[in-house]
Amino acid sequence: MIEVQHLTKRYGPTTAVDDISFRVEPGEILGFLGPNGAGKTTTMRVITGYMPPTEGTALVAGYDVATHPIEAKRRTGYLPETPPLYPDMTVGDYLAFVAAIKGVPRRERKSRVQEVMKRTAVADMSNRHCSKLSKGYKQRVGLAQAIIHNPDVLILDEPTSGLDVKQRSETRQLIKDLGGDHTVILSSHILSEVSQTCQRVVIINRGRVVAVDTPDNLTSRLRGEETLFLQVDTRGADARPVLEAITGVRHISPSDVKGDLVSYEIGSDPGRDIRRELASTVVNHGWGLLEMRPLRMSLEQIFLELTEKEGVPETPDGEPQSAGTGGEEETVHG
Amino acid sequence: MGNILAIANKEIKGYFASPVAYIVIGFAAILFGWFFVNLLYYFEQASMQAGSGFQGPQAVNVNEMLISPLFLNVAVILLFTLPLVTMRTYSEEKRSGTIELLLTSPLTDVQIVIGKFLGGLVLYAAMLSVTVVHLAFLFIFGNPEWRPVLTGYLGLLLMGGCFLSLGLFVSSLTKNQIVAGMVTFAVFLLFWVINWFASFAGPTTQAVLNYLSITEHLNDFARGVIDTKHLVYYVSFIGFSLFLTVRAVDSERWRG
Incomplete structure (x- = not known):
């Protein structure tokens, strides 16, 4: 049109x-x-x-x-x-x-x-x-x-x-x-x-x-990995080694402790959904699972990242890519 | 044609929705009345003197002594009022951003310019129509010839058209109404007095300067003569100014 x-x-x-x-x-x-x-x-x-x-x-x-x-x-x-x-x-x-x-x-x-x-x-x-x-x-x-x-x-x-x-x-x-x-x-x-x-x-x-x-x-597309936000009540125990043992977890950000409540940001391999394993692990240890949600980069962040970077590579023929149906295309941002 | 009328209609409504039309028409009516009364007294005196002369009654012509000079005086009114009419035509649209509406509508630049010109012309005709009242008195109490009156109005309409088209062009060059009004006034005045220098110049320059003077061409119309020379001058003046306006709007697009 x-x-x-x-x-x-x-x-x-x-x-x-x-x-x-x-x-x-x-x-x-x-x-x-x-x-x-x-x-x-x-x-x-x-x-x-x-x-x-x-x-x-x-x-x-x-x-x-x-x-x-x-x-x-x-x-x-x-x-x-x-x-x-x-x-x-x-x-x-x-x-x-x-x-x-x-x-x-x-x-x-x-x-x-x-x-x-x-x-x-x-x-x-x-x-x-x-x-x-x-x-x-x-x-x-x-x-x-x-x-x-x-x-x-x-x-x-x-x-x-x-x-x-x-x-x-x-x-x-x-x-x-x-x-x-x-x-x-x-x-x-x-x-x-x-x-x-x-x-x-x-x-x-x-x-x-x-x-x-x-x-x-x-x-x-702009994220190299998936990130999850997790808040658990471990009743004083250190959940980090347990969580790190789960397959697919790449790293865990420093925890934020408020009394018994501990929050983590957990990075995992792209394309791998570790939420089920995470949930069952937490529950099996008898901890309280209070919150779990995927963290996405806000458009705000993407926008800043894209516009502030000099020389962001374009697709080879100069034609911008059309909307994809899935995530199988290459990232715009190299 | 429909597009031109839509624009013209909008312009006319705009004039009458704002104080512009009332100020212009009212101001013109007052001035015209003042000119009329003064010329009438002068004419009355002249006819009394002629009547009481030793050589017996002389013919005094109301057309020649009253109506014709009255028409020439109207030019003074135009000098002051028409810049008020045209100064906002384009400037205001540019300042308020409505020009974007016009230029992104399926209209040609020529249609917009002609529509605006016609709108101004209608307001000007309304202003002139007020003067019909005064002349009507002459027809009721006297016996003037009507043909020179008509040619006089035709001349005034054409002269006003020149002023309007020129004002439209000046307005298309700036966003600032005051600048548009002031420049228009100055250019009007220049075209008015351009032949003052004529008496000091050589014969060729003299002819050129006299030809350029907008008011010079009104004399014959006011006397009842329609000379193609003057018609051509007025019509080509209007045409050229409108052409310049179209070009100015177009160049604005390119410059952004």
Whole structure:
């Protein structure tokens, strides 16, 4: 649905986006992740046809945005970082105007406006001036504006920035609902956000793609081993030698002792599930098993690791890998 | 066409939803009324003198002595009010980010520019329509010719179109409304006084300067003459300014 090939954008001497390629399948929600200034907005602006690329192409629904801008734009909905609202217009008038310029046929405009207002829950603000809306409502009207012509592709630039916790989860839910009908790219620098909403993540840094994968795979692929967090009540006994004896355990981190409670972080061979053995060992020794859970590297950590490392190797042909189905692929991070 | 009208409609609504339209129209109405009253008194005096002359009554022409100078005075009003109309057209969109909405919609740059221009033109026509009231009194109590009045309005509309298109271009160059307004005003003024130097210049320069002056071309319209020379000037002025605006918006995209 969206195909970005070798996209490069330079502003004078500075290169904002450097040879980015990725594709988004129909109905997919793709997260676009990167620190501020990484080139997220620039990439999105090229895909929406706001600015032409310096090199490379972006295809939306098969139309090159540079050579067939009208066709491509007809199929694209875009929510820029600040919702593009006219302060003097009422929400209803504003959406009707957007419907008109997005090419919604005259007879359908009224019903479309009603429909998107209902969908984004802004119907009660229909007669309110845009300048008088709260931040959350502005964002939702921005979203309503982006979907008014029922586009195939939705480009959302930081859709949840500046919202409170409740509004954020509402917006996330709305975006999830929109995926399926629409192909969505959403950018964010908040990682938990992306991992909750998106099926696939593109991490970019300094204008380059650093990694492309599902949030789950990114987390597991980057770890060389599995880690478990274990908390036991050993009644004063030292559990370490017993635990170390279990096959598959590579190392045990220094324990954290609180009275009788002892916590360990246990690293094990990749692909090996040692939870059953661990549990039965603890129980057989008559200790209390209080907590056991797998520790995953948070996206936050992965993100820092990926973006802070210079020269993270890419896949050989420069093409980012597509989402895998399992963990059998090579790690992105060598 | 639908797209152009949608943009024009939005612009007009924008003017009337903000104080801009009311300030522009109100200010213009007050000034026009003031010009009208003064010229009317002057005309009254002139016609009294003519009537009481020893050589018997002389013909005084209300078109020539009142309406035509009145139209030329309107140019002064435009100089001050039209920068207010155009200064926000593009600057405001750029500052508030709504330009992203327009440029990512299935519209061409030309449609956007023409839509904005038409929106400004409608507001300007509304401003001119206020002056019809004053002229109506002349038609009720006097007997002016109506054709020169129509050509005068046509001339004013075209001249205003020049100012609007130029203002639109200046506005497309900056994010700052005040800068846009000020520069537009300065450029208007320059086009106004450009032929002041004409009397000191050589014949060629003189002709060029006179031709460039926006107001110079209004004289014939105000007198009831539609000369293609002036039509061509106004229409090409508008066309060229709008073309520059389109180019300016396009270059902005490339520069990002």
